[in-house]
Structure formats: C-alpha cells, structure tokens
Amino acid sequence: MDVILKMAGITKTFPGVKALQDVNLEVKRGEIHAICGENGAGKSTLMKVLSGVYPHGSYDGEITFDGEVCAFGGIRDSEARGIVIIHQELALSPHLSIAENIFLGNERVRRGLIDWHRTNAEAAELLARVGLKENPTARVSDLGVGKQQLVEIAKALSKKVRLLILDEPTAALNDDDSEHLLDLLRGLQSEGVTCVIISHKLNEIEAVSDSVTILRDGRTIETLDFHTQSVTQDRIITGMVGRDLEHRYPEHSPTIGEEVLRVEDWTVFSPTQRGRKVVDGANLTLRRGEIVGLAGLMGAGRTELAMSVFGRSYGVDITGRIVKDGKEIRLRSVDEAIKHGIGYATEDRKRYGLNLIDDIKRNISAAALGKLADRGGLVDPRKEYQVADKYRADMNIKAPAVTAVTGKLSGGNQQKVVLSKWMFADPDVLILDEPTRGIDVGAKFEIYTIINRLADAGKAVLVISSELPELLGICDRVYAMSAGRITGVLERDRATPEALMTLMTTASVVDTEVTAEEVLHTPEPALEADAVPVQEKEQS
Amino acid sequence: MSSIAPPSESETAVALPLGSGRRFEFNLRASGIYLAFAAIVVLFDILTHGLLLTPENVSNLIVQNSYILVLAIGMILIIIAGHIDLSAGSVVAVTGAISAVLMVNHHMSWPLALIITVIAGAAIGAWQGYWVAYFGLPAFIVTLAGMLVFRALTMTVLGNQGIGPFPDQVRTLSTGFLGSTFGNVGLGPLGGADLFTLIVGVLAVLAAVAAQWRARAAKLRYGQHAESAVLFAAKMALMAFVVLGVIVQLARYKNLPWVLVLLTVLVLGYSLVASRTVFGRHVYAIGGNPQAAVLSGVKVKKVTFWIFVNMGVLAAIAGVVFAGRLNQAGPTAGTNFELDAIAAAFIGGAAVTGGVGKVVGAITGGLIMGVINNGMSLLGAPSERVMLVKGLILLAAVAFDVWAKRRAGTAR
Numbered sequence: 037m038d039v040i041l042k043m044a045g046i047t048k049t050f051p052g053v054k055a056l057q058d059v060n061l062e063v064k065r066g067e068i069h070a071i072c073g074e075n076g077a078g079k080s081t082l083m084k085v086l087s088g089v090y091p092h093g094s095y096d097g098e099i100t101f102d103g104e105v106c107a108f109g110g111i112r113d114s115e116a117r118g119i120v121i122i123h124q125e126l127a128l129s130p131h132l133s134i135a136e137n138i139f140l141g142n143e144r145v146r147r148g149l150i151d152w153h154r155t156n157a158e159a160a161e162l163l164a165r166v167g168l169k170e171n172p173t174a175r176v177s178d179l180g181v182g183k184q185q186l187v188e189i190a191k192a193l194s195k196k197v198r199l200l201i202l203d204e205p206t207a208a209l210n211d212d213d214s215e216h217l218l219d220l221l222r223g224l225q226s227e228g229v230t231c232v233i234i235s236h237k238l239n240e241i242e243a244v245s246d247s248v249t250i251l252r253d254g255r256t257i258e259t260l261d262f263h264t265q266s267v268t269q270d271r272i273i274t275g276m277v278g279r280d281l282e283h284r285y286p287e288h289s290p291t292i293g294e295e296v297l298r299v300e301d302w303t304v305f306s307p308t309q310r311g312r313k314v315v316d317g318a319n320l321t322l323r324r325g326e327i328v329g330l331a332g333l334m335g336a337g338r339t340e341l342a343m344s345v346f347g348r349s350y351g352v353d354i355t356g357r358i359v360k361d362g363k364e365i366r367l368r369s370v371d372e373a374i375k376h377g378i379g380y381a382t383e384d385r386k387r388y389g390l391n392l393i394d395d396i397k398r399n400i401s402a403a404a405l406g407k408l409a410d411r412g413g414l415v416d417p418r419k420e421y422q423v424a425d426k427y428r429a430d431m432n433i434k435a436p437a438v439t440a441v442t443g444k445l446s447g448g449n450q451q452k453v454v455l456s457k458w459m460f461a462d463p464d465v466l467i468l469d470e471p472t473r474g475i476d477v478g479a480k481f482e483i484y485t486i487i488n489r490l491a492d493a494g495k496a497v498l499v500i501s502s503e504l505p506e507l508l509g510i511c512d513r514v515y516a517m518s519a520g521r522i523t524g525v526l527e528r529d530r531a532t533p534e535a536l537m538t539l540m541t542t543a544s545v546v547d548t549e550v551t552a553e554e555v556l557h558t559p560e561p562a563l564e565a566d567a568v569p570v571q572e573k574e575q576s
Numbered sequence: 577m578s579s580i581a582p583p584s585e586s587e588t589a590v591a592l593p594l595g596s597g598r599r600f601e602f603n604l605r606a607s608g609i610y611l612a613f614a615a616i617v618v619l620f621d622i623l624t625h626g627l628l629l630t631p632e633n634v635s636n637l638i639v640q641n642s643y644i645l646v647l648a649i650g651m652i653l654i655i656i657a658g659h660i661d662l663s664a665g666s667v668v669a670v671t672g673a674i675s676a677v678l679m680v681n682h683h684m685s686w687p688l689a690l691i692i693t694v695i696a697g698a699a700i701g702a703w704q705g706y707w708v709a710y711f712g713l714p715a716f717i718v719t720l721a722g723m724l725v726f727r728a729l730t731m732t733v734l735g736n737q738g739i740g741p742f743p744d745q746v747r748t749l750s751t752g753f754l755g756s757t758f759g760n761v762g763l764g765p766l767g768g769a770d771l772f773t774l775i776v777g778v779l780a781v782l783a784a785v786a787a788q789w790r791a792r793a794a795k796l797r798y799g800q801h802a803e804s805a806v807l808f809a810a811k812m813a814l815m816a817f818v819v820l821g822v823i824v825q826l827a828r829y830k831n832l833p834w835v836l837v838l839l840t841v842l843v844l845g846y847s848l849v850a851s852r853t854v855f856g857r858h859v860y861a862i863g864g865n866p867q868a869a870v871l872s873g874v875k876v877k878k879v880t881f882w883i884f885v886n887m888g889v890l891a892a893i894a895g896v897v898f899a900g901r902l903n904q905a906g907p908t909a910g911t912n913f914e915l916d917a918i919a920a921a922f923i924g925g926a927a928v929t930g931g932v933g934k935v936v937g938a939i940t941g942g943l944i945m946g947v948i949n950n951g952m953s954l955l956g957a958p959s960e961r962v963m964l965v966k967g968l969i970l971l972a973a974v975a976f977d978v979w980a981k982r983r984a985g986t987a988r
Contacts (some may be wrong), residue, residue, distance in 0.1 A: 345802040349871060388871050391864035393931050403872040405854045413853040418794055437801075457872070522664055 040065040040230050041086075041199060046097035048081055048090060056079045056095070057254045063199070068221055068231045070241040072250035072272055074476030078235045082251070083201050085321045087121040088114040102201070118198030124206065130177035135159035137176055138191045162190040166220055182213030189220065200224065201232045204474075206240060210333045210502070217246045238269040238472070260550035273477055285509035286481065288488040292512065293324030295362075295380070296496045297465045302356035304337075304344040314340045316353060316520040322465055322496035327487060329511035330500045331536050337520040338500045339383060342467045346380035347373030360464075374403060379463035381454050383470035383500070385447075390456045392443035396435060397424030399442050399453050404461040429454035434480060448479030455486055466490060467498045471504065484510050503532045516540045608976070609925050609937055611942050620951030627946070627954050631829035634822060638932045639751055639901070641946035642835040643668065643894040646941055648924075649846050650890035652938035653883045655921045656850070658863040658930025659708060660717035661884070663722030663916055664891050668910030669730040671697045671895030675903035676739040679746065683771035694892045700726065701888020702881070707879035723914070731907045740904025749838070750900030753831040769827035776832065777823030781816045788812065835897060842890075847935045859883060863930030919943060919966070923973040927981070944969065 041063040042320045048056040059233045063069045073079050082523055084090050086099065088108030089321045099106045105200040111121075128137050135156045139364045159172035164346045168186040176184060185205060192200055202221075206214040221231050221244060235241055241248055242262075250257040257275050260267045263370055273284075304315040315337045322328055332338045334561075343350035345358060347370035358365055360376055373380075390399050397531065401408055402418050408420050424438035435445060442453055451471060468487065472480045487510060490497050501507050507514050508531055515525045516539030524539040621628040647664050654661050678689035700722075707718040733914050741747075759769040764916045788808075795802040803811075826832060850856040861869040870876050894913070899905040917938075924941030925934030945966055952962045 329713075346871075347873075369873075369875065370870060371873040371875055380871065382868075382871055387865075388867045391861055391868055391931065393864050393927075393929075394860065398857070402869075402874075405857055409854060413854070414848070415854060415857060417852070418798055421798060421800060461873075 037368050038065050039234075040096075040102055042100040043082070043086065044100070046082065046085055046095060046099075046281055048078075048085055048095040054086070055254055057262070058495050059097070059251065059254070059256050059257065061249055062259065062471070063230060063232060064246070064498075066225060066228055066230055067246040068243040068244055069125045069233045070248040071232060071251065071341060072236075072238070072241065072276055073250055074276055074478060077251040077476075078092060078254040078278070079251055080203060081254075083121055083203060083232070083234065085525055086114070087111055087119055087201065093570055109310065115195050118196055119201070120192040120195055120197040120199070121201040122185075122192060122203065124204040126181070126184050128184055128187060130178045131175065132165065133173045133175055134170060134179075134187050134190075135172035137187055138162060138172075138194050141190075143195065158194070162193050165193060166190045167216065180213075182209050182216070185209065186220070189217075189224075193224075195515075197229060199230045199232065201234075203234045204236065205214070205233065206235065210335070210396040212333070213238065215315065236476070238272055241272070242267070242269060248272060254275060276477060284477070284505075286485045286488055288327075288491070288510070290327065290491055290512050291325045293326075293494065295321055295323050296360065297322045298359040299341075299345055300357040300359065302341065302358075303354070303528075304340055304346070304351035305353040307350070307352045317346060318356075318520075318522045319519075320515055320522060320525075322498055324464075324496055325491050327491050327497045327499060327511050327514065329507035329514035330498060330517060331504060331514055332500075332508050332517035332540050333502075335519075336517040336540065339469055340520075341499070341517070342380055342469055342500060345373075346370060346378060346467065349373075349380075351437075363568060373465065374461060377462075377464035378467070379403070379458040379461055379465070380467040381458055381469060381471065383452050383473060387451050390442045390450060393441065394440045395441055396433065396453055397421055397429065400424045400438070400456045400460055402426055403457050407460070423460060424456075427460065431456050431486065448475040448481075451475055451479070451483060452486075455483070459490070463495065465498070466494045467500070470502065471499060472501070472503070480506075504536055507531075507536070508533065523560045588634055600684040607656050608941050609923070609944075609973075612973075613940050613947075616797045616944055616947055616951075620947060620954075624951060624954045628951050629825065629962045631825040631948070633954070634825040635833060636835050637830045637943075637946055637950055638839075639833050640950065641942060642750075642833075642839055643898040643901075644913060644916045644920065644946070646842060646890050646894040646897065648920040648938040649842055649935055650883075650887035651914075651917040652924070652926055652933050653846075653850065653938050654715070654887055655918070655926045656863045656930060656933045657859050657880060657883055658866065659880070659883075660918065661704075661715065661719045661887055662914050662918075663704065663719040663726055663896075664887065665886060665910035665913035665915075666698055666723045666730065667725035667891035668895040668898055669905075669907070670700070670726045671735065671892035672899035672905040673730045673739070673907075674910050675746075675896050676742070676899055677733055679743055680739050680741070688743050690746075690896060693896055694889055697888040697890075697892025697895070698885050699888070700891075701885035704888070705881035705884030708884060709877040715884075719914075734905060734907050736907055738904040738906040740899075740902075742900050742903055745780055746896060747903060749834050752834050754837070756831060757877045763824070763828070766824065766828060769824060770831045770944040771827075773827035774824060775830050777820055777827075781819050784815065786818075791985055803835075833887065838893075838897075839895045841982070843935060843939055850935050855879065855882070860931055863927075863932070865931070875943065916942070916945060920972045922977075923970060925977060927977065928974065941973070967980055 041061070043059065043061040046056050046059040047054070059078065059081065060084055061071075071079050071082070073550075074560050081090075081225060086094050088110045092107035099108075101119065106114075106117065106567065108117075129140065132140070135158075138159050139155055144151045144158065148380045156172045163170060163172060163186075166186045166189050166398050168183055168190065170179065170183065176187060179187065185323050189200070205217055209217065218240060221233070225231065233241070235243065245262060247259060247261045247263075249259040252275070260271070272490070296566045298319075298321045300319055302315055302318040303313060306312040318337075320328075320330075321341065330338050330342070340350050344354050345367075348354055349366045349370050358367060360378075365376050367378070376547045386392060391402065397420050397563055401415075401423065405415060406425070410416050421438060423437075427433070428435065428438050433445075433449050433456070435449060442450055445453065455468075455471070471487070472483050487497055487499065499507065499511060508528075511531075512528050513525060514536060515530075516523050516536055518540050525541075528537055617628065627633060647668070651661060652663065675689055675693040678684040678692060680685055684692075704715075704718050704722050707713045732773045754772070756770055756772065758775070760768040761771045761774070763769045792808060794801050803806075826836075850859070856875045858869065861872065861874050862876050862879060866876060866955050895910065898909060902909070920942035921933060921938045922928070922941065923944055924933065924937030924939070926938065948965055948969065949962055952965065
C-alpha cells in the first residue's frame, strides 16, 4: 500500500504553548489509522492543521496528500481535496431534515432553486450506503446520537470523501451503535476510503485499526502496525502515558458497613414522552464504605434513576420509597437531597456540573455555600479560598490558582473540581455519573484513587459507567440495568464482563445466581465482604 | 459618596475575591469602565469649559440620575441571573401614580403612603416573578407584557392626567439637601463650604481605606497574590482625591442631597448582597449555568422570583423619587427608563449571557450615560445627537466585553 497522506515536521505554536512539535504522520492508502494520546497530547490540533482550520502559514512543516504538497487556506480547500473531518460535537442543524443537512452548503440546485427531488434522492442513496434506514426528509432532531453520527458520515460521503477523519466518533454512542459504526468504517475501507480515527476506546482501536500513531505532549511517540507487530492495549497505554501502568485500577480493600441508602420499587416516567416508563420498579441498596456500580447500555435508565433519586431532578409521576439510615425520607428538591446527605455528580460536567465562566473556588463551594457563611450570614471569601486551595492540593487539580476559570481547565481537572465540590458538600451517598468520561488514562487513575478515598471515609459511592472494565475494576458490587429495570446484581467475585453484558441486554429481570432481591435480603457481615476483593484485583 | 466615585466603591464595598492569578487580566476588563468614565468626565469638563464640574452641576448630576441608578441596581441583579426587565419604566410610572393618589387625593400621611407604594411595587414584582420563575415564561415576554399592562394601569389610576403637588417631605427626598449641622467653613479661594459634608466625606474616605487595607492584609496573610504597596497607595490616593473632590463641590453648593444618602445605602447594601451573601452568590450561579445551579441545590425558582420582587421594590422607590422630583405623577412618567437601566448594566460590564456583572459597574454605567446627557445638553446639543451618542456607547461597551471574553478564550 502506498502512502496517501504524509505530514512531516508539523510544529504549531499558540501564544506560550507549543501544541505540536515536529510531529510526523504517515497514513497508507485505504487503511484505518488510529491516533491515540492523552487529552492535550495534540490529536485535535493535528487534525485541525490537516483540515485547514489552522490555515497554511500558521504552522511549520509540510503536508503531502496524494503526492501533492498542500497549502490549505481553510476547510473548503481541504474538502475540495476529499479530506473531511467529523468533529466530536456533531455539527448538524437539528431542525432541518436529513437531506437538507447532508447537502448544507453544497446544495443541489437547478436554475437557482433547490432541486428537492434530486436532493432527497441522492440523500436516500447515501443513507443506504451508511446503512441508515430513515426517510431523508426526517428531522435530524428526531434521530438518536448514533443515527446522527451516520448522517454526518453520509454528509462526508456526499463530498466525495477520500480521507475521513473522525474525532472520538463513538464517545457518545452505546455499544450497538459503536459496533455498527465500526462495521461501516470497514465497509468504507473496502470502497477505498481512508480513515483516521481519534479515540480513547482502545478496544475499538484494536478491533478496527490497521495501524496506530501515538502522540504524547505534542510529539509523535511511535506508529505501530497491527499487521506486522503484536500490539496490545497495554502497549498503546504505555506509549500514551510514557510509563508502565501495571495497574489501571488502584488497589483497594473496602471496609463495608451498614446500609445507608435503600431505594425500593422506584418508578419514574419520562417528562417529555407521556406514559413512557423510564425507570421501572427499581430496587437498590448502598452500604457505607461500599463502591457500587450501575451498568447499562445507553437508554437503560441509569442516569434517570440517579437523577430522580437526587431530589427528583429528573422525571414525573415518581413513585417508590427512599430509606436513608433506616428512615424513609421524601426528597422534593435537590436542596433537600443534599441536606439529607445525597450528592450527584453529573455525566455532562460542562453542561450540568460546572459554572464554566466562574472560577475554581466558587465552583467548589457551590453546593455547600452555607458552610462558608459567618455568623452574619455573609460568605467568608478567605475561608472559601482556603477550602478551595486545600482541595486543589489534595486532588491535584492542575491550575495556577483556585481563581482560575474552570472553563479553561482540561476535562480531568474539571472533573476533579466537580468531585471537590461534592467532597466539600460531604454527603453520605455520592452518585458519580460517568466520572471518567473524556478523561485521559493518567487522570482516570487519580479519579479512581479519589473514589476509593471517599469509600474509605465511610461514604457509599454509586458509580454509573459505560465502561465495563472500569466498573469491574473499582466496584465491590455491580447492578445491571436494562430498559428501565434493574435486571441483576453481581458481587465482585462473580462479576465478569460477559455476565454483566447478559444482564444489560436482557429484557426482564433474570434469575441469575444472584439477583437484586437476593442481595437485598442477605445480611452482609462486614468480615466476609472484606475477604472477597483482594484476590479479585488481578482478574479485573 | 459611592454613586459619585465608583472607582472608590470597587475598592471598598466590593472587596471581591476576584482572583489573584487573573487579577491583572480581570482588572483591565473590570476597570476599563472606570477609566472610560474618568475619560468622559474629563472630556466633557474640558468641552464645557469647567461647567460640568461646577458645584451646582455635580449636585444636579446626582439628583437627575438618581432614579435611573436605583433601577440599575435592581436591573443588574436580574441581568446577572440571565433575565431582563422591560417593564421597569412602566412600574416607575404606576408606583408614582399610586403614591400620588394616596398622598394627594386621599391625603394619606406620606410614610404610610410610601410603605403602601413599596408593597405595591413588591406585588408587581411578585406577579412578574411568578410567570418567569414558576411558570417558566421568558422574562423578555413577561416584562414586555408588563410594560404595556402597567402603563395602562398608570393611565387608569391617574385618569389620564398628572396628579400633584407632592408633600414637602417627599420632594425633599427627591431634590432636597441635608440640613447644615455645623455651619460653614472657609476653604480659602474656594469660598465657604458645609462643614458636616466635609466631615462625612473624610470619614468615608478613611473607612474605605481601612476596609481596603484590611482586605489586602488578609490576602497577604493567606498567601494570596496582592497588589504592591506602591500601587495600593496610588489607588487609595486617587480614590481619596475623587471622593473628596466631589464632596468639596457638594459642600460648596448646598450639602449632601438626600437621594445621595439613599443611593449610598442602596449601593453599599446591594454590593454586599451580590458579593457576599448566599443569595447573591446563587444569583451568579444561576446566570452562569442554570442547570448546574439546580444540580448544586440552588433553589433557582425561588431566587429568580425574589430578584423580580426586589426589582419591583426598587422601581417603586424610583417611582416615588421621580414623581417627587417633578412634583407630580404623570401618565408618561418613566418612559424608556428601563432602557437606560439596561444600558447602564451592560455598559457597566454585565454579560449578555448572564453570570457576570457588578452593582458598582451598573452604577458607573448609569453615571456615564448621565454625564453624556448632562454634558451634551450643557453644550447645547440637540436630543437626537445625545441619543445617537448613547446608542453608540452602548454598542461599543458590549462589543468590547464580547471581544475581551473571546480573547480570554472562555469558550462556552
């Protein structure tokens, strides 16, 4: 195979930062080429250089595409050559139809007017190519994220794409949609489209790529070929972090105490679709010092369960009981949930977790401002500074000072701010929704360590995650949800990815060895629980 | 003193923990408004050959703009929370009308009438707050409706004619001066000046310097970055010069205007509310990211409701002050006041998207427009030209804010 794209000696400098330093990338014609690296390693910057977002002249180095040296002045130039980039945040116009979106900026026109017949007909052809069974006139806002992703790819195909760049294409997709997308990439490959894929999901890279280039701190570390070398996920991680990660999950021996929270027969209806049950008769218990996982595919109702428990911040017509420390409580608002010692760190920290225009310290104090008030009811700014600075040091938040604006921090550091906020609020039960989403490997380890510390401090932690290895690596017990129901619960020693996946994909409560009911009614001596997880470490 | 000398205010009441790391960067954006204000004052003083800063005109400037400034205080809180109030001018009119009917037609004692008027203002605010906070309508729509509704009520209450004159006490609040307690002293070439006013001015400056000094000392104690001693001294000296300059001019004219006392209390109080109370901090949290505020346990609906109630109360106060100044409540009173108050807030550094803004900034923004109004009318400029300049200033101020934010790269 010959080389279709060669980027040589690319150096890109922003004021004060060298984002890319002498980066080299070679992509062979017709291959799927993965780019890996921690957040901030320079992956997105490199792709922006390639696609002309950063025009020729704003960087050093040379781009050769299909044998010709390129000097793109903007995205239009690169698209004219068949280089199309699909960004992580989808760039579709929600109120327009699929066909309108596909040909947006590239309209099918006849005599100055849009040729709707041709627009919709060509769109239908493209949809067939990407395997999306939808009417071209359907509104994009009616589609799920996975289907929208396919529309993006159809749009790229309409531009006669030869090199397709996908930035974290599966980050927001569930496993089914991800699988379909990866299949589609293999299909495109056979049609001669070359793909560059940026991803944090190493298992997908392993499954689909022909080769992988690893970036670290703005430099090329190495390019590995899956066909000629034996490339493992650990090998890639080693390249990304520059050190051996013997354990991706920190050691932890839990001390599990008595039950702190019990949710019984919890049913929640959708606020937008009348009569749709989003959570259906869920039961779950959390004990002090315990880290409990909640697994499920997208749409299983995990976030909805968590948020509805958290002061009814989601859902309507909620029924069921919440028992906290042996007493039934009624939570009508988030404020009451926090007062009763329940915290919830959202899966979408940028949209729901942080005030991005405000600084670190004010974000940390946001959920427990009353603790900083003096006798006169005034917030003490100096105390606030001290508290925030303590968390900055403890949590290793990388920022010049706690007066730095949170919008400028990296994902991992933003997540640490969110965790600090909840640690300061000091709840007995902390629900963490996708705590490591979009965070690089090194920071993940730190987050796991913090979760362990929270459990050691006697808190019950409920972790919602789409990454099964993560749940198996850090949790003492894992619940599985499917279609709004809790379909089972597995103790750490019986939890395997296969067993969990079975529970996550089943339609009804499964009679596995241990179901939710059994665990609920089994008294749990602390000693026994202590003994289990130690040998378990290796398996996960 | 606060309303006249905003730079000093930013240092005293709002000893904001704004940020040591980004202090300088922020300062440029935050203090740009004060520098602009100073430049505009100097410019017009030169253009008017010193007429702008004569004792009588300084006093007039404060009295003329007081009601807009009172409105701006309420408006900035609403804007920080990410809302808007288009009805403020109509609420000024209707509350002025209510007070006139009570005091003039019904001969009610003025303190009682004042209390009832303020309660009426609160009720109007509660009405609008209900629709915005609990029913979930956009404030733009609710207050646009309010603008029409309360103007209509004004005309109904007044029977489409002006009602006056007001009792002397109310007129004193709007246009009167504190009595001379200690008599006059000679200031050499500047002539006689009221001693009490001068004493108040000196005490205010000392209090401000002391508060700033303590804030700086505390910062240093906790190892935070603080400005150098020289810069600090320079700032304090400048603040003292500005405050005392205004005070001397006021003392030479008559004395402290009562509305200035009112404004000072409001500005100090609301600055404290905005920057230091849990309520105030929740207002910023709501404006910065409403969903995140909800999930942090902020009672978003309740806070939103109360900032509208607060706006109604302040509009009622402004309504009485304005009616007292004209000595009658008229059907067209307060027309376009809401626009002046909104402009004041945005010129004063509030963000269009919410979450950012300061009480002192809004006051400064209001004063900038007041000085432009006053200065241009001293120059004999026609009103259309005044309007043109004010419009362009508003555009420039917000454009600068957006540009500065883009440069700072706070991507949202």
